[in-house]
Amino acid sequence: MRATIKILRFNPEVDKTSHWAEYQVDTEPNEQLLNVLHYIKWNLDGTLTLRRSCAHGICGSDAMVVNGRNRLACKVLMKYLGSSVTVEPIRGLRVIKDLVVDMEPFMAKYKSIMPYLINDEDPGSRERPQSPEERERFDDTTKCILCAACTTACPSFWANGEYVGPAAIVQAHRFIFDSRDRGAAERLAVMNEWSGVWRCRTIFNCVEACPRDINVTKAIGEVKKAILFDEV
Numbered sequence: 001m002r003a004t005i006k007i008l009r010f011n012p013e014v015d016k017t018s019h020w021a022e023y024q025v026d027t028e029p030n031e032q033l034l035n036v037l038h039y040i041k042w043n044l045d046g047t048l049t050l051r052r053s054c055a056h057g058i059c060g061s062d063a064m065v066v067n068g069r070n071r072l073a074c075k076v077l078m079k080y081l082g083s084s085v086t087v088e089p090i091r092g093l094r095v096i097k098d099l100v101v102d103m104e105p106f107m108a109k110y111k112s113i114m115p116y117l118i119n120d121e122d123p124g125s126r127e128r129p130q131s132p133e134e135r136e137r138f139d140d141t142t143k144c145i146l147c148a149a150c151t152t153a154c155p156s157f158w159a160n161g162e163y164v165g166p167a168a169i170v171q172a173h174r175f176i177f178d179s180r181d182r183g184a185a186e187r188l189a190v191m192n193e194w195s196g197v198w199r200c201r202t203i204f205n206c207v208e209a210c211p212r213d214i215n216v217t218k219a220i221g222e223v224k225k226a227i228l229f230d231e232v
């Protein structure tokens, strides 16, 4: 199939604003968009800048706006995009160059929720046991790969960059509802701040954007409920 790929490009060394660049490519219907971008970079324009690593939907480094929707370039096939494709950097984070954005503010919010097990109790000579039912409580939110697709699809985040965002709440959920963890109160305090979970207006963009099919809005609702009713 022949496709026209329009990429929103920005080089801070020469550009004042971003601009569209257009590339014609011959590709296969089952080709990943990521490989088409590789083709452009390696054969048509070596200055095109993007992030990627695993190419299999695991590392979360190639989130971008594809035909207006947040996607991982490695998880979307050309046959689902049609012959005219637009590609833009994810929104709400500073563009460093082309499709690469500054992830530091996003990672700072992630760190703010203390994304590690908190438990000073001596586990003795064995692991901390957990029943299948206890594990099930946070199973969905363990799937997050920190690609930022949810947070950068969220209008509340676009409007207020201080908002901790859906991804950080998903990560908080993963630990708050872990029966082995003892840091729920600290994390819920972070979630209860003005920049926390109450900025969520239940818009559902995050659910649509998540490449791991996490029910982000449900997780956010459970964190809100835990704050209101002290139900962990």
Ligand code: FES
Residues within 6 Å of the ligand: 052, 053, 054, 055, 056, 057, 058, 059, 060, 061, 062, 072, 073, 074, 075
């Ligand atoms: S390159 Fe790793 S998730 Fe796409």
